[in-house]
Amino acid sequence: MSVKSCEKLEKSTVALTVEVSAADFEAAVEKAYRKQRGSIRMPGFRPGKAPRKMIERMYGEAIFYEEAVNAALPDAYGAAVKEKELQVVGYPQVELLEVGKEGFSFKATVAVYPQVTLGQYKGIEAPKAEVKVLAADVNARLKEMADRNSRMVSVERKVKKGDVANIDFEGFMDGVPFDGGKSDNFDLEIGSGQFVPGFEDQIIGMEIGEEKDLDITFPEDYHADLAGKSVVFHVKVNAVKVKETPALDDEFAKDVSEFDTLAELKKDVKAKLTEEREEAGKRAFEDIVMSKVADGIQADIPDAMVEDQAQRFVDNFRMQIQSQGIPYDQYMKMTGMDEEKLLADAKGPALGQVRMELAINAIVKAENLEASDEDVEAEYAKMASQYNMDVENVKKYMDDAVVRGQVVRTKAIDLAVASAVAVKPEDVKTEEPKAEEPAAEEPKPEK
Numbered sequence: 001m002s003v004k005s006c007e008k009l010e011k012s013t014v015a016l017t018v019e020v021s022a023a024d025f026e027a028a029v030e031k032a033y034r035k036q037r038g039s040i041r042m043p044g045f046r047p048g049k050a051p052r053k054m055i056e057r058m059y060g061e062a063i064f065y066e067e068a069v070n071a072a073l074p075d076a077y078g079a080a081v082k083e084k085e086l087q088v089v090g091y092p093q094v095e096l097l098e099v100g101k102e103g104f105s106f107k108a109t110v111a112v113y114p115q116v117t118l119g120q121y122k123g124i125e126a127p128k129a130e131v132k133v134l135a136a137d138v139n140a141r142l143k144e145m146a147d148r149n150s151r152m153v154s155v156e157r158k159v160k161k162g163d164v165a166n167i168d169f170e171g172f173m174d175g176v177p178f179d180g181g182k183s184d185n186f187d188l189e190i191g192s193g194q195f196v197p198g199f200e201d202q203i204i205g206m207e208i209g210e211e212k213d214l215d216i217t218f219p220e221d222y223h224a225d226l227a228g229k230s231v232v233f234h235v236k237v238n239a240v241k242v243k244e245t246p247a248l249d250d251e252f253a254k255d256v257s258e259f260d261t262l263a264e265l266k267k268d269v270k271a272k273l274t275e276e277r278e279e280a281g282k283r284a285f286e287d288i289v290m291s292k293v294a295d296g297i298q299a300d301i302p303d304a305m306v307e308d309q310a311q312r313f314v315d316n317f318r319m320q321i322q323s324q325g326i327p328y329d330q331y332m333k334m335t336g337m338d339e340e341k342l343l344a345d346a347k348g349p350a351l352g353q354v355r356m357e358l359a360i361n362a363i364v365k366a367e368n369l370e371a372s373d374e375d376v377e378a379e380y381a382k383m384a385s386q387y388n389m390d391v392e393n394v395k396k397y398m399d400d401a402v403v404r405g406q407v408v409r410t411k412a413i414d415l416a417v418a419s420a421v422a423v424k425p426e427d428v429k430t431e432e433p434k435a436e437e438p439a440a441e442e443p444k445p446e447k
Helices: 022-038 050-060 061-083 135-148 197-205 249-256 262-295 303-323 328-335 339-367 375-388 391-397 400-418
Strands: 004-010 014-022 088-100 103-112 125-126 151-155 164-174 176-189 212-215 229-242 422-423
Touching: 014 022, 014 061, 014 125, 050 061, 050 303, 061 088, 061 103, 103 212, 103 303, 125 262, 135 212, 135 262, 135 422, 176 229, 197 212, 197 229, 249 262, 262 339, 262 400, 303 339, 328 339, 339 400, 375 400
Parallel strands: 125 422
Antiparallel strands: 004 014, 014 103, 088 103, 151 229, 164 176, 164 229, 212 229
């Protein structure tokens, strides 16, 4: 193998022209012959016994070339990448140039990790709001706690807005039941908007045991089978239930916490809200700082990096949907979405994430950051505590290189954030581009 040229193209892409020698290609052809000879029929020879020369004379000397090229090309490409010390990103596009007894040559075009020039990453100004927890915030959290500890109580009256009606229903289109339109003993909160417009409103005023036909027209943007269609739902009210919420008093505090009085519970709630908001403010500050660092880099980012990140976003989204017990295909049909649109929509955020990772790696390089064995052990201990696992078990599931990478990544972020300057949100200045110097155009996702 010899690399004839390594041409740099735009968007951090290179084109490698590689030649494979006659000797190396001959060895690949011989392997191809041994692999394929059992399936080639030759008059006068048992399967697999025909000499290579006779097969080539009958079918042409190129009969084994395709198999030989397919076998030899990956190794030749890998050797070329190693020789030129390329940090490739994604898979190459390969063009076969010549093939014959003298060997073969090919052109491989592949994206490589871009050269990154850091902008400012120390002393960045970013807004950070002062943390305040008001009495109204504490009361709102207590109300949430009371709602979680509420119970449903049956009442003997007509359905009102806000009630939970237990109903049987079945939908008919032109007098015929349709799929997905039937359920028994379904608890529906009236006014929640859980069902199609008009359904819940028509249940208001119904009595327990009453049956009624509801005329419903599905919205035009509903999924294809029912979009814009007029149907009839036959509904029966089985029960009416209301939410009974406990009073906010000392007894409530005893029931939901380790405290004996409501005053103690309020104090604890305020402390926890303060801690939550301080942590949220810290994360928001960190996000703004690192976004500014990412925006400040200069890099010719290859499309492959953005496309790979977009695909990861979509894959993660698919797993989240499935983890909720919803079949992914069914969800896509119900929402009228398709994977092509998801990928297109993901490219903008994907570009931002790629810029972020490039910036972090550039800081690691600029500051010569490393992860010591002590750092790695501390990270393992942190993960063990977080997941309530033994440290040794965590080590079985987490690759050491991945953990080291995470440690170094965190150090880079901490370095930039520690040097950042927090300012009040109202003091943040926004610079408008001058008329004679239009603002640089944001990178646009591929269509």
